[in-house]
Amino acid sequence: MQNLLSINNLRVGFSLGGKSIEAVKGVNLKIGHNEAMVLAGESGSGKSITSFAITKILPANARIIAGEVYFGGEDLLKLDEKALADVRGSSIAYIFQEPSSFLNPVYTIGSQISEVIMLHQRKSREEAGLAALELLQQVKINDTQRVSESYPHQLSGGMNQRAFIAMSLACKPKLLIADEPTTSLDVTIEAEILQLLMQLKRQLGFSLLFITHNLSIAKRIADRVSIMYQGKIVEEGSCAEIFSSPKHFHTRELIQAYEKIGKL
Numbered sequence: 001m002q003n004l005l006s007i008n009n010l011r012v013g014f015s016l017g018g019k020s021i022e023a024v025k026g027v028n029l030k031i032g033h034n035e036a037m038v039l040a041g042e043s044g045s046g047k048s049i050t051s052f053a054i055t056k057i058l059p060a061n062a063r064i065i066a067g068e069v070y071f072g073g074e075d076l077l078k079l080d081e082k083a084l085a086d087v088r089g090s091s092i093a094y095i096f097q098e099p100s101s102f103l104n105p106v107y108t109i110g111s112q113i114s115e116v117i118m119l120h121q122r123k124s125r126e127e128a129g130l131a132a133l134e135l136l137q138q139v140k141i142n143d144t145q146r147v148s149e150s151y152p153h154q155l156s157g158g159m160n161q162r163a164f165i166a167m168s169l170a171c172k173p174k175l176l177i178a179d180e181p182t183t184s185l186d187v188t189i190e191a192e193i194l195q196l197l198m199q200l201k202r203q204l205g206f207s208l209l210f211i212t213h214n215l216s217i218a219k220r221i222a223d224r225v226s227i228m229y230q231g232k233i234v235e236e237g238s239c240a241e242i243f244s245s246p247k248h249f250h251t252r253e254l255i256q257a258y259e260k261i262g263k264l
């Protein structure tokens, strides 16, 4: 079967103080329909930049040097900004480490989710408000009315992440890109959010690109794992393959580090 997403030879560079540096050096990454792909690797290896390049949400000093990102039969890197904005709102959604930095502090959770719904679906404000409550229910929030009427600062980190996930589901994504979405949460809340994401994935049938440096999370949720090191993917395989017979020294290093602290 054809892949949902196919990144071919992606290269991304930065201009920094008059110099040009390459941060992503020819990445190939394929994600199947309904698949959970975990992109793991050390800090600074290029995981986030690779994921930002998919819909071109890159920092201002970044430049895509080469590559293709096939999604639904077209190369996203060839689309103009308007078409890319449509893709971001309708089929590829992102969630991040600090949801509160992406939620607007001066609007309630409910009005922010409603806004996204109205932007992408023909719904009145009232209908969008009801749909927002349904989405909050879908992310297993019990007191949806209270959360909907709350401002981000009135909620815990875990609750804000649930609300942000609800907002990302408003566009019914085919691909959800989650960049370290649980790193700032404590371990019990982290486990709950991971469980929620996997449940939503099964229920709604999206594919997941999950970025983490945490191999214990990778082992728990991945169908396939790609290991990134210094701007390249150095190893890719099924979760079982990667953990039972790692080939690249960096993969072995990462696994050993987690085994040493009893986290694998």
Ligand SMILES: Nc1ncnc2c1ncn2[C@@H]1O[C@H](COP(=O)(O)OP(=O)(O)OP(=O)(O)O)[C@@H](O)[C@H]1O
Pocket (backbone or CB within 6 Å): 014, 015, 016, 023, 041, 042, 043, 044, 045, 046, 047, 048, 049, 050, 059, 061, 213
């Ligand atoms: N705006 C920028 N200007 C210059 N270089 C940058 C910029 N953003 C990122 N980089 C560099 O690009 C490389 C890849 O960064 P990236 O954020 O993708 O790493 P990462 O694998 O996501 O790391 P982490 O696990 O810490 O989030 C790093 O060396 C980083 O310093």
Ligand SMILES: [Mg+2]
Pocket (backbone or CB within 6 Å): 047, 048, 049, 179
């Ligand atoms: Mg990152």
